[in-house]
Amino acid sequence: MSEADQLKALRVRIDSLDEKILELISDRARCAQEVARVKMLNLQPGETPVFYRPEREAWVLKHIMELNKGPLDNEEMARLFREIMSSCLALEQPLKVAYLGPEGTFTQAAALKHFGASVQSKPMAAIDEVFREVVAGAVNFGVVPVENSTEGAVSHTLDSFLEHDIVICGEVELRIHHHLLIGENTKSANISRIYSHAQSLAQCRKWLDAHYPNVERVAVASNAEAAKRVKSEWNSAAIAGDVAAQLYGLSKLQEKIEDRPDNSTRFLMIGNQEVPPTGDDKTSIIVSMSNRPGALHELLVPFHANGIDLTRIETRPSRSGKWTYVFFIDFVGHHQDPLVKAVLEQLSQEAVALKVLGSYPKAVL
Numbered sequence: 531m532s533e534a535d536q537l538k539a540l541r542v543r544i545d546s547l548d549e550k551i552l553e554l555i556s557d558r559a560r561c562a563q564e565v566a567r568v569k570m571l572n573l574q575p576g577e578t579p580v581f582y583r584p585e586r587e588a589w590v591l592k593h594i595m596e597l598n599k600g601p602l603d604n605e606e607m608a609r610l611f612r613e614i615m616s617s618c619l620a621l622e623q624p625l626k627v628a629y630l631g632p633e634g635t636f637t638q639a640a641a642l643k644h645f646g647a648s649v650q651s652k653p654m655a656a657i658d659e660v661f662r663e664v665v666a667g668a669v670n671f672g673v674v675p676v677e678n679s680t681e682g683a684v685s686h687t688l689d690s691f692l693e694h695d696i697v698i699c700g701e702v703e704l705r706i707h708h709h710l711l712i713g714e715n716t717k718s719a720n721i722s723r724i725y726s727h728a729q730s731l732a733q734c735r736k737w738l739d740a741h742y743p744n745v746e747r748v749a750v751a752s753n754a755e756a757a758k759r760v761k762s763e764w765n766s767a768a769i770a771g772d773v774a775a776q777l778y779g780l781s782k783l784q785e786k787i788e789d790r791p792d793n794s795t796r797f798l799m800i801g802n803q804e805v806p807p808t809g810d811d812k813t814s815i816i817v818s819m820s821n822r823p824g825a826l827h828e829l830l831v832p833f834h835a836n837g838i839d840l841t842r843i844e845t846r847p848s849r850s851g852k853w854t855y856v857f858f859i860d861f862v863g864h865h866q867d868p869l870v871k872a873v874l875e876q877l878s879q880e881a882v883a884l885k886v887l888g889s890y891p892k893a894v895l
């Protein structure tokens with residue numbers, strides 16, 4: 531058979547498979563509409579329907595990854611299903627999600643990775659504004675960065691948890707690649723300023739020291755903001771990611787300039803909705819202990835005694851007295867698990883204050 535004939539035959543097969551996929555996706559979408567109808571039918575008076583179910587979505591993605599036999603890899607396949615679910619959920623209820631903007635930030639990329647592209651996303655100018663938007667009920671969820679593998683905690687986010695009553699509903703991790711970007715009127719030899727967010731400048735510190743030791747580094751509100759400035763400003767460069775580069779039409783002078791190749795950021799989904807256990811969950815709590823010898827030891831003993839895996843512990847000033855602290859602790863398990871319940875009960879006896887920020891499925895994607 532000639533190449534043209536072979537391609538023709540294969541394309542006939544692809545067309546017929548696409549038609550089947552189309553039919554199946556439409557069937558699935560109709561099922562989701564039916565789910566919405568059932569959820570509305572069984573509402574108690576005064577109750578609002580819960581359309582978005584993160585625990586169910588996590589299960590669906592994991593199930594697909596378990597069944598997948600290739601040639602597409604698990605992540606790629608889950609990404610496709612992520613988008614199908616996002617479209618199905620939008621038929622039930624289009625989710626409104628606030629994120630740390632402006633458009634083009636890594637937080638926006640994290641929001642899309644977690645919820646899919648069918649959400650209505652709303653950029654906010656500051657982390658605290660994302661929290662306030664969720665508390666006010668103007669959006670269903672918010673997305674904020676919480677820690678970076680190179681630079682550590684995002685303290686604005688931790689501090690906002692002290693000020694707002696909010697539930698953590700999910701987490702997502704994003705590999706962060708930074709590029710040195712310039713506009714069309716800038717020549718590399720003439721760069722006199724480099725703009726970026728302070729975290730991004732810190733994540734590229736060694737590279738900047740080696741390549742632009744004498745160029746002024748200017749911290750701005752976000753790396754998308756840096757990209758926006760550089761578009762209209764001569765002889766300056768921005769450090770930002772792919773989305774911002776595309777959005778503002780900048781070219782890459784150098785790709786992947788982050789000091790650590792595994793540079794990643796973890797983001798949290800915040801809302802008002804408690805998430806039921808999936809069997810593969812994490813819990814975040816805030817604890818404050820009285821300032822006495824052995825307090826930190828007492829805080830950690832119940833975790834060790836019950837074999838609970840701590841994934842993170844962070845200290846912040848408590849804001850209620852000088853040199854007093856609160857601990858942000860993440861651990862594996864759900865607050866409804868009997869073992870976790872026992873730990874939390876033990877802790878609440880030792881602690882001055884204890885607040886469960888939320889239990890949520892471990893990041894799937």
Ligand SMILES: C=C(O[C@@H]1C=C(C(=O)O)C=C[C@H]1O)C(=O)O
Pocket residue numbers: 561562565581582583584586587590614615616618619622
């Ligand atoms: C269909 C449902 O509603 C939403 C859509 C889902 C989907 O498309 O699979 C999964 C969970 C919910 O976010 C459901 O609750 O099962």
